[in-house]
Amino acid sequence: MAAAAQLLRGAARAARAPPALARRALGSAPLPGVPAARGGPRWALAGALGGLGLGLGLWRRRAAMAAGEEEEEEEEERLRRRFMAPPVSGLRELRRRRRELRSRMELLIMETQAEVCRALAAVDPGAAFAVDTWERKEGGGGISCVLQDGDVFEKAGVNVSVVFGQLSEEAARQMRSRGKALKASADGKLPFCAMGVSSVIHPKNPHVPTMHFNYRYFEIEEADGTKQWWFGGGTDLTPTYLNEEDAVHFHKTLKEACDKHDPKLYPKYKKWCDDYFFIKHRGERRGIGGIFFDDVDSPSKEEVFQFVQSCAKAIVPCYIPIVKKHCHDAFTPEEKQWQQLRRGRYVEFNLVYDRGTKFGLLTPGSRIESILMSLPLTARWEYMHTPPESSREAEILEVLRNPKDWVH
Numbered sequence: 364m365a366a367a368a369q370l371l372r373g374a375a376r377a378a379r380a381p382p383a384l385a386r387r388a389l390g391s392a393p394l395p396g397v398p399a400a401r402g403g404p405r406w407a408l409a410g411a412l413g414g415l416g417l418g419l420g421l422w423r424r425r426a427a428m429a430a431g432e433e434e435e436e437e438e439e440e441r442l443r444r445r446f447m448a449p450p451v452s453g454l455r456e457l458r459r460r461r462r463e464l465r466s467r468m469e470l471l472i473m474e475t476q477a478e479v480c481r482a483l484a485a486v487d488p489g490a491a492f493a494v495d496t497w498e499r500k501e502g503g504g505g506i507s508c509v510l511q512d513g514d515v516f517e518k519a520g521v522n523v524s525v526v527f528g529q530l531s532e533e534a535a536r537q538m539r540s541r542g543k544a545l546k547a548s549a550d551g552k553l554p555f556c557a558m559g560v561s562s563v564i565h566p567k568n569p570h571v572p573t574m575h576f577n578y579r580y581f582e583i584e585e586a587d588g589t590k591q592w593w594f595g596g597g598t599d600l601t602p603t604y605l606n607e608e609d610a611v612h613f614h615k616t617l618k619e620a621c622d623k624h625d626p627k628l629y630p631k632y633k634k635w636c637d638d639y640f641f642i643k644h645r646g647e648r649r650g651i652g653g654i655f656f657d658d659v660d661s662p663s664k665e666e667v668f669q670f671v672q673s674c675a676k677a678i679v680p681c682y683i684p685i686v687k688k689h690c691h692d693a694f695t696p697e698e699k700q701w702q703q704l705r706r707g708r709y710v711e712f713n714l715v716y717d718r719g720t721k722f723g724l725l726t727p728g729s730r731i732e733s734i735l736m737s738l739p740l741t742a743r744w745e746y747m748h749t750p751p752e753s754s755r756e757a758e759i760l761e762v763l764r765n766p767k768d769w770v771h
Contacts, residue, residue: 446473447480448496448506451525464664465556468580468671469525472560473506475578475675476523479562480508482679486686487515501728502528503556509736515571515690519564520736526726527556530583533725537718541658543591545583554584559596560675561719563737564682569702570692572602572609573650573709574682575737577719578671594667595657598678599636601650601709603702605759607769609685610651614769616681617654620673628670629770632656637766642712647763649712653681657718701756703743713737 450457450473452466460466480492490513498504503526510519530538530553535545545553559579566573578596585591600613614633621629636655640648654674659667713720723734750756 445477447477447492447494447508451504451506451523464668465558465580465582468668469558471668471672471675472523472558472578475560475678476506476508476521479521479678482683483510483516483519483521483564486683486690487513487519489514490516492521497730497733499526499528499728499730502526505730505733507730507733507736511740513567515566515568515686517565517567518740519562520733521560521562522733522736523558523560524730524733525556525558526729527554528728529553530555531725531727534722537721537725543658545585545591556582557722561737565706565739566686566690568690568692569603569694569698570606570689571686572600573706573739575599575601576678578675579719580668580671591660592664593658593660594671595659596671596674597632597636597639597653597655598674598681599640599650599653599655600682601705602759603705604698604755605651605762606689609688610767610769612685613651613653613681616677617674618770620677621654621670623673624666624670629654640712642708642716644715645708645711647708647760648766649709649763651762651769652766700743701750703741704745704748705759706739706742707744710738710742 450469452469457466457470461470484490484492487510490510492508492510495507495509496504497507503524505522505524505526507523508521510516513519530545535553539545557579559577561575561577561579563575564573576596576598578594580592580594582590582592598617600610602609617633618629621632632654633652636652637648639655640650640652642649661667717737720734720737723729724731750760
């Protein structure tokens with residue numbers, strides 16, 4: 364602006380001066396052997412004002428660019444403070460592609476990870492999350508946040524992964540067994556992208572239930588260039604002892620999230636959850652359920668994303684109030700031992716049946732430590748253990764063998 368003002372003052376002086384002086388004032392005095400330009404001071408003034416306009420326009424453009432860059436940097440800084448670590452795809456890349464669903468899903472799983480970690484840390488302030496970022500040489504990476512040996516939580520992990528590359532034959536075979544018609548190229552390649560947030564929380568107190576959630580997005584490009592996409596996920600509760608009030612609260616919160624989109628979703632996904640988390644060789648469910656869905660690709664990509672977003676926002680309110688309610692409850696050594704036995708069942712399901720664990724173990728370059736984060740620090744197996752009839756231990760077994768409707 365100072366330069367522009369100086370140019371304007373020079374132009375005004377030139378208009379009042381004799382022609383030769385005007386030319387000098389405007390820097391247009393003729394060089395030796397070069398004829399002077401015609402038009403006198405009026406032409407000189409017009410030229411100066413034209414130059415002033417160009418200078419002001421250039422200044423405005425540069426100022427707007429600087430303001431835009433500053434605003435972008437401030438937004439990136441706000442996002443950095445919200446997340447546990449920088450996103451796998453990079454903040455600038457996510458902002459550049461912010462209208463694409465893949466970018467929106469990555470931002471959602473990053474926000475979910477941070478929200479859950481902060482809620483858990485607020486309940487267990489004496490412990491801290493170890494934040495571990497990792498890269499996958501085949502493509503992508505992730506962020507593992509794990510809290511261990513806290514006062515409230517024995518182990519709590521919240522992981523984000525964003526991986527891409529070529530789908531392994533084993534993983535493709537697993538998907539085809541679920542009805543996916545995947546058309547590979549002549550060389551057998553299937554480019555894929557998978558991203559998700561997953562968590563398992565194992566409390567110390569046997570009166571605080573274990574909780575698991577997972578929300579994910581999958582995309583595969585087939586030989587002809589068409590893309591198959593789907594969402595999956597869910598949230599479920601595994602108590603050591605049954606508390607009906609807690610069960611009702613947990614299921615009602617999830618139902619409210621589902622009902623925002625379609626009242627048919629909760630009963631459908633509640634049954635799917637009961638069926639999915641079934642330990643066949645034991646004849647019982649892993650827990651008292653919640654919601655579970657997979658391979659969901661309708662009614663539209665945007666509508667399913669909005670539904671997943673609502674489910675993710677329900678995680679903290681469905682679980683943290685239960686933790687706060689029971690984390691200081693007294694318990695006996697016998698109750699702690701029963702918790703360890705139930706954790707053994709948890710391990711059995713995860714290693715034998717869980718799709719996510721299987722997919723991770725079958726994907727080249729997977730982070731094994733992050734996949735097995737779901738396992739508790741401690742568990743117990745006893746030969747032919749059977750709880751006494753009419754005991755609280757027998758009560759939870761009855762519900763695990765015969766699921767209940769908790770909201771009607």
